[in-house]
Amino acid sequence: MPRDWPTTSASRSEADQPLWVVSFAEPQPYRRMWEWQRQLWRARWQGEIPDVLLLLEHDPVITLGRNARREHVLVSSDELARRNTELIAVDRGGDVTYHGPGQLVGYWIFDLRCWHQDVHRFLRTMEQGIIDTLAELGLAAQRSEGATGVWVDDAKVAAIGLHLSHWVSTHGFAFNLDLDLTPFSWIVPCGLRGRPVTSVGALRGSSPPRLDIEDMIVRHSTKGFGRSPIRKTWEDLESALAHGQACEGAAFAKTMGVPCQ
Secondary structure (H helix, E strand, C coil), X not given: CCCCCCCCHHHCCCCCEEEEEEECCCCECHHHHHHHHHHHXXXXXXXXXXXXXXXXXXXXXXXXXXXXXXXXXXXXXXXXXXCCCEEEECCCCCCXXXXXXXXXXXXXXXXXXXXXXXHXXXXXXXXXXXXXXXXXXXXXXXXXXXXXXXXXXXXXXXXXXXXXXXXXXXXXXXXXXXXXXXXXXXXXXXXXXXXXXXXXXXXXXXXXXXXXXXXXXXXXXXXXXXXXXXXXXXXXHHHHHHHCCCCCHHHHHHHHCCCCC
């Protein structure tokens, strides 16, 4: 992770609220991370932790959002099992999508009570962090009217799907870096027929290392959200959840406007 990130609360601006960033080196099972998101959601809602960004890759999985149509999965469950790909219905918004190795997934456990209470602005800021990252890579990306996500020309390079409860978010973005795009032919991605899916690797010939992309995403996103990133390990989060000691003192609880349980 970037060397210039602050590592203690004392080094960040008092005007910025902290963002804990946790990166997983190995692909993660989808169900495990979904359960952890729910636990982090509760801790964030109760004011026990600051906002959190989880950065990872998943084992192969197709997920059906709340608005998904089952016919947008074009192969049978048995065939997916033969291809070592799970099929899971989840609580995020949107239709059907694929996750797998070579795709950077970012899960935002983010409290909009402390940030404008504006879901549209939250989505657009998340998209902008990816657009600015692609610009740093020399790729001109944009939004597409009526379709959430990030696009290069008419091809989707990043999908976004959220769940929001009591103004605290879970889920987030899926940014295609250098992955096999074949599984997207097994579905109607995001329910959008006739619109291709692409990746950084397909657009540039290769993708920079994932950790370099994470660096860019964090820098651009925290600028948009007004957050100060602090590196944390998964063990840090486990300890916080287990002991309810993640608040950085009374000053943090006062800043968040919610109690530290």
